[in-house]
Amino acid sequence: MNRQDFTTIFLPDGRKLAYAEYGDPEGVPVFFFHGFPGSRYDGEYSGQIAAEMGIRLIAPDRPGMGHSDFQPNRRLLDWPADVCNLADTLKLDMFGVLGYSGGGPHALACAVRIPERLKTTGVIAGVSPVTEPGALDGMLRNNVQIFTLSRQVPWLLNLIYRWNNTANGEKLMRAGMAQMAKPDQTVMQNPEVLRGMAKDYKEAFRQSPRGVVHEGGLFASDWGFKLSEIQAMVYLWQGKEDTNVPLAMGRYQASHLPNCIAKYFAGEGHISIITHCIREILAVYV
Template sequence: MPTILTADGTDIFFKDWGPKDAQPIMFHHGWPLSSDDWDAQMLFFVGQGFRVIAHDRRGHGRSAQVSDGHDMDHYAADAAAVVEALDLRNVVHIGHSTGGGEVARYVAQYGQPAGRVAKAVLVSAVTPLMLKTDANPEGTPMEVFDGFRNGLAANRAQFFRDVPAGPFYGFNREGAAVQEGVIQNWWRQGMTGSAKAHYDGIKAFSETDQTEDLRAITVPTLVLHGEDDQVVPIDAAARKAITLLRNGTLKTYPGFSHGMLTVNADVLNKDLLDFVKA
C-alpha cells in the first residue's frame, strides 16, 4: 500500500489518482472514517481531469494505529507530510467534519506559509469550536461528547452502527430513504480504525478552538453546511466560521444532513466543481 512516513515515525496511507501534472485536489475525511468516504468525490473529480489525493488520518483506516498524536496539530502535520512527499502545489483542500478542522489548521499553519494552497473548502466542518462554553453558547454540551466516549468504550461496533443509521445521514427523520449499504460502509470504515484513535479524536474535534486558524486563512474558502445537520449544528459552526474568514463564501442546504457528501453527492459535487473552477 502507498504510505509516507511522518517525522514521528507514523505510516500514513494515501491514494493518488489522475494525471500528475493536473491541478491537485486533496480530501480530508471525518471522524471515525477513512479516505474511502470520499469515493463519490474522488471518482467525480478524477473524471473531470483533476489529480485527486486522500489520506487516512493516523489511527484511521489503513494508517498506523499509533498510540499518540490524535489531535488537530498532528492531523495537520500529517497532512503536510503527505503534501510535501508528493510535492503538491496549487492545491484545493476539501475537508469534511473533523477533516474540515484539519484543513483549517493545515492551511493556516503549513499550506499558506509554504505557498502550496490555492483554495479551501470546509464541508459540515467542526470549526471554529463544537463545545458549548460561556463564550460559545451555541455549541454542544460536554455531556453529548461524554456520551460518544461512553458508547464507543462500551460497544464500539453497536455505536458505529447507530450513528450512521440515525443522525449522521438523517436516516432517523420521518420519511427518510434509508440506504443500508451506506450505513454498512460507514460501519466498515469506522471498525477498520483504532478504538484509541477514535476515543482520543472526540476531544480533538470537540474541544479544539480554531478561531485563530480561520482568521489566518486568506485563500478563497467555501463553507458548505446542511441546515438539518444533527451532528455539527450549523449555528455553532458554518454561520460562525464565515464571520471569521477573510475571503469566505457560505452556502447552506435546506434539509441536508451531516453526511450530505454521500447521500447528496450529485448536488455537492457540482457546487464543489464550480468553486474549484471559478
Template sequence: MVWCHGGLSSALDATFFDAAGKRRGAEVIAIDRPGIGRSDYRHLPVIGRWPQLVETVADSLGLGRFAVSGWSAGGPYALACAALMPERVRAVATLAGMAPLDHINQAFELGLWADRVLIPAAQVSPHVAAALVRVSRAAPDRYLASEVRRTAGCRDRAALNGEPLGWVVDAVREATVNGVRGTADDYRRIGRDWGFELGSVRQPATVWQGNQDALVPAKHARRLTNSLPRGTLRMVDSSGHYLPALIADDVLDDLSPR
C-alpha cells in the same frame, strides 16, 4: 484536493468523491488521521499539528499547490491546513463542518449522541473516551445504517440508497479497525483549543451547510463564515449532514484553479 475525513469515520468516506473526481479530472487524496483506519498511532496534541503530517504526504507525492476540504469534524483539520500552509493551500472548503467549541457545553448542540458524550469525556480521561468508542463500535451494521437514514435530510437520504449507504458504514467500521485510541484522540482535539486562529485563513473558504442538518446545526456554519476573512456560506436546500453524497461535483468545481 486533500480530503479530511469526518469524525467517528475514516478516509474511506472520500469514496463519495471517486466518480466526481474522474468526471472533473481531479485527484482526491484522503489521509487517515493518526491511529484511525490503517494509520499508525502517534500523539497529535492539537489540530494545528495536522498540517505537518499533510505536508509530509504532499512532499512525498510531489504536490505543489492544492486545495483542501473536510467533512464534519474533518472541517477543522482542513482549515488548519489553510491557516498553517498558506504557500501550499490555495482554497479550502468545509462540508457540514464544526466550528470551535468555546465552552464544552456547546458539545450538546450536536445531534449525534456519540459527539455529545465523547467530546466531554475525552477532555476528562482518554481511557473513558476509548471505552465509549468501543461501545459505539459494537453497534451492528443495520443499526448504523438506520441511524444514517434517520438523521439524514430529504435529499441526502435519497442519495444514500443502496451502495452509498454502505460506504458510510464501511468508513465508520474502518475507523477503529486497528483500535480505538485514534478516534478517542480525535474527540479530545476537537473539544479544546485548535492550535490556530480562523482569522489566519486568508484563502477563499467555502462553508457548505445542509439546511436540514440535525447533527452539526447551521449555527456552526454561520460562526465559521463570520470568523473566516474570505468565508462564503453556501446553504444546500433539503439536505442534512451527508453532503458528500450530494455535492461532490460542486465542491470540486468550487475548488478548481481559476
C-alpha cells in the same frame, strides 16, 4: 489505484501515514480530509464525480485511524506537517484541501500553517470550535455526548467505542438513523450508501478507538489558532437540515473567517450534502 487499496509512507518521526486516491490520477490534486469518526474511505463517495471533473482526490487516514499510526499528544496544528510530507512524496508543490465534518478543522489548520501551498481551501459541514457558547445548539444528543466525554472522561468513551465496534456496522448505522436529519435518513435508505458508511466507520476503529477519542478531545479543546487568523479565502458549504454538525456551526465559522464564501443548502443534511451537492462543491477546485 484500485479504490479498495491504500498506500503508506513513512513520516520523519517514523510513523506510517496511509492514504488512498480517487478520481482522475492526472487531475487537479485535492487532499480530502475525512469526517469523524472516519477514514480514507470517505473520499470514495466522490470518486466518480471527481474523475469526471478532472480532480485527483488524495484521502489520507488521520493518526490512529485506518492504517495510519497513532500520534501521541497530537494537536490540530500538527496535521499540516503530515500533509506536506505526503505532498512532497507525491511531488506536489501546490494543492487544494477539502475537509468534511471533522476534516474541516484540519483543512483550516492547513490554511493557518501552510497557506503558501494551498490553491483552494474548502470545508463541508465542518466542526467549529466546540467550546464556543452555543456551538452545540441543535446538535444530535449522541454527538454532544461524544464531545463531552472525549474532553472529560475519555476512558469511558473508549469503552463505549470498543463495545460499538463489536456490533455489525450496518446494524449500527440503522440504529442511529432515527436521530438523523430527514434528508440523511432518505439517503441512508440506499443500501450502497449504508454499506459505505458502515465500512468507513469500522475502518476508523481498525486499530482501536484511541485515535478517534483523542481527536474528539482536540475538537473540544483549544484549537491552537483563531479563525480570525486565517487570511486565505475559505469556501464553506453547509446543509440547513444538518443535525450532526448543525447550521449554527457553519454560520459561526462564516462570521469569524475574514475571507469566506459560504453557501447553505436548503433541504440537505450531513450526508445528503455529499450525495447531492459534491459536483457543485468540487467545481471551485477546477
